[in-house]
Amino acid sequence: MSWGVDNLPYGVFSRGGEAPRVGVRYGDSVLDLAAALHDEVFAAPSLNPFMARGRAAWSDTRRLVQTKLTEDLSVTEQHLVPLDQVRLHLPFEVADYVDFYCSLDHASNVGKIFRPNSEPLPANWLHLPIGYHGRAGTVVVSGTPVRRPQGQLRAGEFGPCQKLDIEAELGFVVGVPSRHGFPAGPLEEHVFGVTLLNDWSARDIQAWEYVPLGPFLGKSFATSISPWVTPLEALPRIPGRAQDPEPLDYLRRHGDWGLDIQVEVWLNGELVSRPPYSSMYWTPDQMLAHMTVNGASLRTGDLFASGTISGPEREQRGSLIELTWNGTDPIKLADGQTRAFLQDGDTVTLRATAAGLTLGEVSGTVV
Amino acid sequence: MSWGVDNLPYGVFSRGGEAPRVGVRYGDSVLDLAAALHDEVFAAPSLNPFMARGRAAWSDTRRLVQTKLTEDLSVTEQHLVPLDQVRLHLPFEVADYVDFYCSLDHASNVGKIFRPNSEPLPANWLHLPIGYHGRAGTVVVSGTPVRRPQGQLRAGEFGPCQKLDIEAELGFVVGVPSRHGFPAGPLEEHVFGVTLLNDWSARDIQAWEYVPLGPFLGKSFATSISPWVTPLEALPRIPGRAQDPEPLDYLRRHGDWGLDIQVEVWLNGELVSRPPYSSMYWTPDQMLAHMTVNGASLRTGDLFASGTISGPEREQRGSLIELTWNGTDPIKLADGQTRAFLQDGDTVTLRATAAGLTLGEVSGTVV
Structure with a gap:
């Protein structure tokens, strides 16, 4: 599929009146990362705090998400939110x-x-x-x-x-x-x-x-x-x-x-x-x-x-x-x-x- | 004097290991605004939150500081920090x-x-x-x-x-x-x-x-x-x-x-x-x-x-x-x-x- 585990782009989404938070696109859903990974960096309304962590963290997170979406999918799927239920926001605060x-x-x-x-x-x-x-x-x-x-x-x-x-x-x-x-x-x-x-x-x-x-x-x-x-x-x-x-x-x-x-x-x-x-x-x-x-x-x-x-x-x-x-x-x-x-x-x-x-x-x- | 009550520019200062906060220059001192005015907006490390309040707030604060530095000077002077004891920081977060x-x-x-x-x-x-x-x-x-x-x-x-x-x-x-x-x-x-x-x-x-x-x-x-x-x-x-x-x-x-x-x-x-x-x-x-x-x-x-x-x-x-x-x-x-x-x-x-x-x-x- 075109939004599979080899892709996994990051964005910021919100549901109903909830605060925006970081997610990863998978298929026609968004994976709620703060919930799935128990990491508060993804509860931020922009990618900036996560992006600031650097390359090793980016790679580790990507591998972890890939694992969750394959080996642990039965547990992870509760954190997948259908795209048609979310609003997508500017994914990061633009500096220069x-x-x-x-x-x-x-x-x-x-x-x-x-x-x-x-x-x-x-x-x-x-x-x-x-x-x-x-x-x-x-x-x-x-x-x-x-x-x-x-x-x-x-x-x-x-x-x-x-x-x-x-x-x-x-x-x-x-x-x-x-x-x-x-x-x-x-x-x-x-x-x-x-x-x-x-x-x-x-x-x-x-x-x-x-x-x-x-x-x-x-x-x-x-x-x-x-x-x-x-x-x-x-x-x-x-x-x-x-x-x-x-x-x-x-x-x-x-x-x-x-x-x-x-x-x-x-x-x-x-x-x-x-x-x-x-x-x-x-x-x-x-x-x-x-x-x-x-x-x-x-x-x-x-x-x-x-x-x-x-x-x-x-x-x-x-x-x-x-x-x-x-x-x-x-x-x-x-x-x-x-x-x-x-x-x-x-x-x-x-x-x-x-x-x-x-x-x-x-x-x-x-x- | 050249830094009197008709002047009163704003800046961000810190003392020793303390966090930067907003002050106003008066003579050779900085007035610690958070302390003097009991307003947490001045405890921020930049002028941005105060500046966002708008023109009426800017005028009111200026008049209040002028009053504190004239009529209430005996009370206010405890919040004046000599300039040679402070470090001055970038006064605001630059957007564009x-x-x-x-x-x-x-x-x-x-x-x-x-x-x-x-x-x-x-x-x-x-x-x-x-x-x-x-x-x-x-x-x-x-x-x-x-x-x-x-x-x-x-x-x-x-x-x-x-x-x-x-x-x-x-x-x-x-x-x-x-x-x-x-x-x-x-x-x-x-x-x-x-x-x-x-x-x-x-x-x-x-x-x-x-x-x-x-x-x-x-x-x-x-x-x-x-x-x-x-x-x-x-x-x-x-x-x-x-x-x-x-x-x-x-x-x-x-x-x-x-x-x-x-x-x-x-x-x-x-x-x-x-x-x-x-x-x-x-x-x-x-x-x-x-x-x-x-x-x-x-x-x-x-x-x-x-x-x-x-x-x-x-x-x-x-x-x-x-x-x-x-x-x-x-x-x-x-x-x-x-x-x-x-x-x-x-x-x-x-x-x-x-x-x-x-x-x-x-x-x-x-x-």
Whole structure:
């Protein structure tokens, strides 16, 4: 089954008027971990206290849950709560949120669209994983409605965003802090797991504001994540893409952190794109090394995202601005409608699988 | 006296092995508020719970403390702890940190230095207060040593930052949250107070990384703030600078939020600049309106900063890159030394007064 003992993502759920607590998804149920494992860390309303325990605890807990769900299932099943009886919450308290720009195909496409008279790739793109800080306070859980933002669309013009877009991304969730003033250690010592992420984007607001200090209001209105955080340990790993030029020492790869994840973008129930995570240029270990090489510290709950996942083919593009080439080539939907950018009432859902493993989906409706 | 009952900034202190708690500075002492006011909100290790109570509570508490320190001083003085017996901590938990770019003189100077072949001001500068998100997790309290960051200085070159700089800024601290999806209310309903802020900057790292997504590692290694948060209510207000073009409706000023604050930049005990806050172009009410016009919500502990404060004169510039024109015209210090950028062991201290009122200083030494 797609939510079996090889998967077991973590989330935060509540039932009726009860306080939110940590659970693990198994089949169509949530395992109440505080009850099943008699550990108060899981009675917290977020994953943060558990994530702070570190890698050995993550592995031990995973093995323990696997055992409980196989050998002791007759005892454990009393702690399984059907999904349709629970509400799912934001799974962790977001500390700092950083968004990267790691897809060569996405960066090339955006460069061609936004800067048609320059080289598509910025001069630094092949030398470092470009990133910037986003707004942690507006990261919301899947299912939260997304209000169309208003703002300055160009000089002297104000109104509702006319180019509301999505970005299909993977987010990496930090469990173990690092020391301020020093680079962090290896990815697997710090990062607890991954979550699908939709980085909603107001392209008109963004285009007018982003020079010279980067995206701000074009992004800060909302970022949606899946209610389920898949443990890093569960993910199948593959080699990353070849890199030329050779990265500097601090960005050198010491293991295979390419991820074999197939993402799907669904618009109003219709599959419109299939971005392959395997096509990403910069790998998550490189993002982490870069983010902390200057001594910036990590905290439990830090979230860093890959940037839009786009593959080389048109049907692999992870944003509407690429799929419709800034609205000039709208998507045709099955019911005869077209979309350049999102309309009110549109629902976007990101789904993903990793070699048979299902990731938690992230969905949002524009209101 | 400069720390009298018209001032009364808030901070977090500890004595010996005791837990940190909230205090108010009075003269050369800290008033232990939990003890003096019998209110457990001040036994917290941060200002956040008190700040969340809102404007009426802020005013009531301020009046109560003023009364205790005048009419009831004989009773209250038992709760005054000499400053030399306490340790001062980060006064609040930083939620999101946003840095603006509100000085016309600073933006013009930086434009001339970084983009000598273009118009100094970006096309959007006079239309909106440009801002970006910084790293909340590396905001540190005055006195914390600042490790010189390392990073990519240009293509293929890695090493310690050679152009370590400061930015003299004022930070605004949010007490009252706003609703996600809607613009925030007036400044005085949300912002509790101000703190001096030094936005340490690695100019070489920043110059190489900042196109197209803005500053990242050039800023994220450290941001220092004063241990004292001066209540907004205590600050003298003046009209803001004239603005042309007329701002859009959502940025229209409804009151006087210019601030008559005189900042001083001290390098190794020598006064090197006197940036006047009165010269800022965008006012804090405009920053707040802009930051939330897209529906981005505020949380208790959000910090937004003005950007470098620079006046029109050379001796009013709030960063070394401006004072030394990117190192080409070094500062001459009294002992015969010169500085283009900061050397290891250098101590930078920002001080400020507002019409006789002293703000808490922020200091840091490069290690």
